[in-house]
Amino acid sequence: MYGHSMSVPLTLLGLLERAPSHGxxxxxxxxxxxxxxxxxxxxxVYATLGRLARDGKVVISDVEPGDGPxxxxxxxxxxxATEVETWLTDPVEPEPHLQTVLFTKVVLxxxxxxxxxxxxxxxxxxxxxxxxxxxxxxxxxxxxxxLLADHGLFHLEADLRWIELTAARLDALARExxx
Amino acid sequence: xxxxxxxxxxxxxxxxGQTPALRGADVAVNAGEILAVMGPSGSGKSTLLxxxxxxxxxxxxxxxxxxxxxxxxxxxxxxxxxxxxxGFVFQFGQLVPELTAEENVALPLLLGGTRRAEALKQAxxxxxxxxxxxxxxxxxxxxxxxxxxRVALARGLVNRPEILFADEPTGSLDSxxxxxxxxxxxxxxxxxxxxxxxxxxxxxxxxxxxREVIVRDGRVHSLAAEGIGAERIGAERIGAERTGS
Numbered sequence: 001m002y003g004h005s006m007s008v009p010l011t012l013l014g015l016l017e018r019a020p021s022h023g024x025x026x027x028x029x030x031x032x033x034x035x036x037x038x039x040x041x042x043x044x045v046y047a048t049l050g051r052l053a054r055d056g057k058v059v060i061s062d063v064e065p066g067d068g069p070x071x072x073x074x075x076x077x078x079x080x081a082t083e084v085e086t087w088l089t090d091p092v093e094p095e096p097h098l099q100t101v102l103f104t105k106v107v108l109x110x111x112x113x114x115x116x117x118x119x120x121x122x123x124x125x126x127x128x129x130x131x132x133x134x135x136x137x138x139x140x141x142x143x144x145x146x147l148l149a150d151h152g153l154f155h156l157e158a159d160l161r162w163i164e165l166t167a168a169r170l171d172a173l174a175r176e177x178x179x
Numbered sequence: 180x181x182x183x184x185x186x187x188x189x190x191x192x193x194x195x196g197q198t199p200a201l202r203g204a205d206v207a208v209n210a211g212e213i214l215a216v217m218g219p220s221g222s223g224k225s226t227l228l229x230x231x232x233x234x235x236x237x238x239x240x241x242x243x244x245x246x247x248x249x250x251x252x253x254x255x256x257x258x259x260x261x262x263x264x265x266g267f268v269f270q271f272g273q274l275v276p277e278l279t280a281e282e283n284v285a286l287p288l289l290l291g292g293t294r295r296a297e298a299l300k301q302a303x304x305x306x307x308x309x310x311x312x313x314x315x316x317x318x319x320x321x322x323x324x325x326x327x328x329r330v331a332l333a334r335g336l337v338n339r340p341e342i343l344f345a346d347e348p349t350g351s352l353d354s355x356x357x358x359x360x361x362x363x364x365x366x367x368x369x370x371x372x373x374x375x376x377x378x379x380x381x382x383x384x385x386x387x388x389x390r391e392v393i394v395r396d397g398r399v400h401s402l403a404a405e406g407i408g409a410e411r412i413g414a415e416r417i418g419a420e421r422t423g424s
Contacts, residue, residue: 157383164219
């Protein structure tokens with residue numbers, strides 16, 4: 001998923017807007033919905049919460065002496081809530097991927113007179129294999145799983161359309177890049 | 180290679196007038212397999228499906244079904260085969276508008292000689308299964324596109340066919356409805372052990388299949404058979420590194 005690392009602090013803030021929480025519970029909630037097999041390390045959770053506190057986006061309450069840092073309860077501030085609101089409202093930067101690896105490989109293959117069509121077929125098979133995996137996740141998982149799988153499926157489908165179009169244009173492309 | 184194939188096309192050639200549609204198509208489908216036949220418009224993928232199903236006869240080449248030459252059977256025998264052992268779902272459900280939904284589903288059974296009461300009883304069991312409860316008496320004009328296509332799916336499966344031929348079964352549906360139809364098709368096919376030949380140009384539909392082949396210029400390209408299946412990519416990379424290319 002793009003923007004994954006950048007969105008962690010904002011996602012944690014968003015979860016805190018729902019309700020104040022301890023670091024442990026926050027991590028558990030994050031992993032359950034957003035982690036997807038990549039759970040957040042505790043260190044990252046506490047480091048992020050520390051930065052959010054420093055920047056005035058959360059405040060800490062209910063520190064119970066002697067119980068260690070996990071007993072801190074984090075509450076979102078007005079500044080933090082505004083940041084979540086802004087992030088949710090602003091559209092995500094569309095990623096036009098004008099310099100993708102696939103594009104580079106095709107053009108280079110044509111320049112070097114290598115079998116670009118074969119490379120595209122290989123890529124098509126890899127894409128379809130991944131789409132089958134995501135479809136299986138979608139069929140066997142929850143609606144949230146399906147939501148995420150669909151995001152992947154639509155992006156892979158867009159790639160495949162590009163692959164089909166490119167495959168159909170290879171001869172003309174070859175003439176152009178070999179000039 | 181074809182020991183486990185239930186249906187197979189060998190070097191099938193077919194032209195419509197001067198226009199070649201299939202130019203030596205080979206494909207083998209294993210029993211219980213869901214095969215997606217992909218390819219651009221006009222590539223010959225629907226023609227291939229029609230040849231496999233015995234609807235069209237090839238100019239040359241062979242079609243084998245369950246160990247028999249389908250292309251050398253007479254029309255009557257092929258017709259019986261289609262009715263009793265094959266099921267069909269097309270892009271536009273093609274329900275008979277004068278019949279109710281349950282009569283449409285029962286149609287293959289009625290044509291096969293099952294008594295009307297028994298055929299309708301069997302047909303009705305499909306309505307709950309496919310989320311169509313309460314629609315038994317509707318005519319096709321009173322069904323939504325997704326409902327009509329699910330009725331068509333039930334009709335395609337009601338005689339428990341060995342092979343279901345599906346030609347762009349979601350082509351007329353929106354994404355969500357199309358996926359519901361695909362989900363049901365795959366679930367039922369797996370339960371019944373039905374082999375499915377699924378013609379589609381949509382990758383998201385093909386992703387419901389076990390395997391895909393691509394028809395291009397009237398020939399079948401099987402990615403795995405050509406050594407470029409996904410599982411071979413890793414090996415190719417290693418090979419490329421070894422040769423220093």
